Amino acid sequence: MYCDHCGEPCVNAPADAHARCRRMRELEPPRYCAQCRRRMVVQVTPSGWTARCVEHGVING
Numbered sequence: 412m413y414c415d416h417c418g419e420p421c422v423n424a425p426a427d428a429h430a431r432c433r434r435m436r437e438l439e440p441p442r443y444c445a446q447c448r449r450r451m452v453v454q455v456t457p458s459g460w461t462a463r464c465v466e467h468g469v470i471n472g
Contacts, residue, residue: 413448415441440472 412421416432416439440453440460444467451462451470462470 413443413445415443415445418443418448418450421445441470 413419414421414429414432416436417429419429421429440455441462442451442453443449444451444464447464447466449464449466451464453463454461460472462472464470
């Protein structure tokens with residue numbers, strides 16, 4: 412698994428390694444696919460956001 416904010420691996424990472432990423436994700440949509448680490452296409456609208464991975468499809472928020 413990968414961090415959907417920075418794209419770095421989450422497995423075997425120290426507990427606080429992605430604390431900043433978790434805080435940022437409260438304000439921003441994901442930028443990387445958590446399954447394959449690909450950069451996603453992100454569309455932000457007034458009502459929310461949509462992120463699309465070429466391999467794994469669409470995530471809505």
